[in-house]
Amino acid sequence: MNGWHLLPAALLVLACSGRYGGAPGAGARITVRGSDTLVVLMQRWAEASTTSQPDVVVEVSGGGTGTGIAALMNGTTDLAMASRPIAREERARIEGSGAKLVEIPVALDAVAIYIHESNPLSALTLDALRGVFAGKIRRWSELGGADRPIVLYSRESSSGTYAFFKEHVLQKCDFAPEAQSLPGTAAVVQAVARDPAAIGYGGIARARGVKVLPLRLADGSVVAPDHEAATTGRYPLTRPLFVYLRAPANPEAEGFARFLVGPEAQALAEEAGFFAWRSPP
The missing domain is CATH 3.40.190.10 (Periplasmic binding protein-like II)
Known part of the structure; x- marks a missing residue:
C-alpha cells in the first residue's frame, strides 16, 4: 500500500524544514481536524501529549477526512487526520502554494x-x-x-x-x-x-x-x-491511518506529530482497538 514506508522520510522533512513562529510557549494551540475514525483516538493522544508539551493545547474535531484535508488546504488546521491517502489533486493544491506536504502513518486499521x-x-x-x-x-x-x-x-x-x-x-x-x-x-x-x-x-x-x-x-x-x-495484510480491508501537515510546520505541530509515532502514542492506539504502526517496545 502506497505510503506505508514513508515515516522516516516524513520526519526527515520536518527536521530539515524551516519553521515559522518561535519556540512553544504558554497558551500555544494547534488544531487537528478530519477523520471520524481517528477522532476519539486523537483526543486521547492530545491528552497524553501534555507530558511532552505541557504548554500546548491540542484542539481536535472530526467531520470526515475530506473536511480535514480541505481545512489543511485552506490553512484553517495545523494537522489533518485521514483514513485514506490524500488524492493527487489535493496534494497538488497544497504543494502549489509552495508548502511541502508531509504524510505520516500513525496507526493501522x-x-x-x-x-x-x-x-x-x-x-x-x-x-x-x-x-x-x-x-x-x-x-x-x-x-x-x-x-x-x-x-x-x-x-x-x-x-x-x-x-x-x-x-x-x-x-x-x-x-x-x-x-x-x-x-x-x-x-x-x-x-x-x-x-x-x-x-x-x-x-x-x-x-x-x-x-x-x-x-x-x-x-x-x-x-x-x-x-x-x-x-x-491477510485481511483484505486493512488500511493505514494518516496525519498530514504542511512543512515548514510550526514547532507545536511538529512536536505533536513526532509524539504520534512514539511508543506512548502507539501503545494508546493498541489500547483503543487499532493496531500500532510501529509496535511499542
Whole structure:
C-alpha cells in the first residue's frame, strides 16, 4: 500500500524544514481536524501529549477526512487526520502554494463489516459484500439468512472510510440508492445495533454492540479483522491511518506529530482497538 514506508522520510522533512513562529510557549494551540475514525483516538493522544508539551493545547474535531484535508488546504488546521491517502489533486493544491506536504502513518486499521448480533450469518465473500452494497443482493435469504430485506448503512461521501470502501469493495461503482448515509462511524454502529436487518461498515475500533462479520477469501478460508490478519495484510480491508501537515510546520505541530509515532502514542492506539504502526517496545 502506497505510503506505508514513508515515516522516516516524513520526519526527515520536518527536521530539515524551516519553521515559522518561535519556540512553544504558554497558551500555544494547534488544531487537528478530519477523520471520524481517528477522532476519539486523537483526543486521547492530545491528552497524553501534555507530558511532552505541557504548554500546548491540542484542539481536535472530526467531520470526515475530506473536511480535514480541505481545512489543511485552506490553512484553517495545523494537522489533518485521514483514513485514506490524500488524492493527487489535493496534494497538488497544497504543494502549489509552495508548502511541502508531509504524510505520516500513525496507526493501522481494519475496516470491519457490522451486522446485528442476532444475525446468524458467519462470513461473506467480497463479491457478495459488493453485491449487497451495490443493491444487487437485496434480501438476507439470498445469503442463507432470514427472508427479510437488507438495510444498508453507509458513511457520507466526505468520509475517507466511504472512499476506501467504494474503492476496495465496490471497485469504484456506486452504492445502492437506498444505502443510508450517516455522519460518523458511531452513528453506523448505533443504527446496526438497533436493526436486526442491518449491515454497515467502519473501523474495527468502533465495533461495540454489533457482530463483526469475517470475510471468506478466494481459497475458502475465513479471516476476521484481528491483529494478526491486519498486521500481516491477510485481511483484505486493512488500511493505514494518516496525519498530514504542511512543512515548514510550526514547532507545536511538529512536536505533536513526532509524539504520534512514539511508543506512548502507539501503545494508546493498541489500547483503543487499532493496531500500532510501529509496535511499542
